[in-house]
Amino acid sequence: MKILMVDVDGVLIHGRPSDGLPLFTYLERDLGLQLDVLQEAFFKTYWRDIVTGRDALEPRLAEVLGTIAPHLSARTLIDYWLENDSRLDHTLLDDLAALRAEGTQMFLATNQEHLRAGYLMEKLGLSARFDGIFYSAALGYQKPAAEFFQLATEKVGIPADEIGFIDDVEANIEAARQFGWKAKQWTSGMRLKDAIAAFST
Template identity: 80%
Template sequence: MKILMVDVDGVLVHGRPSDGLPLFTYLERDLGLKVELLRQAFFKIYWTDIVTGRDAIEPRLAEVLGKIAPHLRARKLIDYWFENDSRLDHGLLDDLAALRAGGTKMFLATNQEHMRAAYLMDTLKLSSRFDGIFYSAALGHQKPATEFFRLATERAGIPAREIGFIDDVEANIEAARQFGWKAMQWTPGSTLRDAVAAFSA
């Protein structure tokens, strides 16, 4: 394995920094917006286009909030969102750093839109821990689409069989394996040692 691809949400990042609860747990209390209303009016209708780079998050969210929560600015909700979905698994990061120090290149492989991808790399400083990021809005396809894995492999510049991958979603693992990556589903209690051993088996 020359490259390890690492998923973000559910692997590296686990909800609110203070307690690990889902990011929108207290959305209504904090910002006066019901989670289900946001889900139905924004995520259900627009998220696929946003996360694959065909639409932009801030103007689309501003349009939706103008109808369902005119008291709330899009940027305030985005800041709340990103800040409340940023609890890093520092133990895993330390293990990844040790593997990287041994010569394995590290990339994030994640379904993200452009603003959060930048937040992950710049604000959370993951750019100092990874050699780069392959994300859905930049690739135009989201996991588990075959095109995501094909484009990430092409841009990595090495054969698929040389790539390892950890992700918490079974469908993504299966798609990666079908493309030729070595992949292990990340679950509570998983360790990087388990993954490396599985890739070598």
């Protein structure tokens, strides 16, 4: 394995920094917006295009909030969103750093829109820990689409069977394996060495 691809949400990041709860747990209390209303008006309607780079987050969110929560700006909600979905798994980060020090290249492979991808790399400092990021809004496809894995493989320029991958979603693992990556589904309490050992089984 020359390269390890690492998923973000559910693997490297787990919810709110203070307690690990889902990021919108206290959305209504904190910002006066009901989550089910946001889900229906925004995520169900627009998220697929946003996360694959066909629409922009902030202007679309501003338009929706103008209808469902005129008291709330898109920038305020985005900042709240980013800050409350940033609890890093430092044990995993340390294990990844040790593997990287031995010569394995590290990339994030994740379904993200552009603003959060930038936040992950710059604000959370992951650009210092990874050699790059492959994300859905930049590639135009989201996992588990085969095109996601194809484009990421083409960009790193090595054979698919020399790429390892950890992700918490079974469908993504199956898609990666079908493309030729060595993949292991990440579960709570797992250590990196156990996932890597599974690549050879």
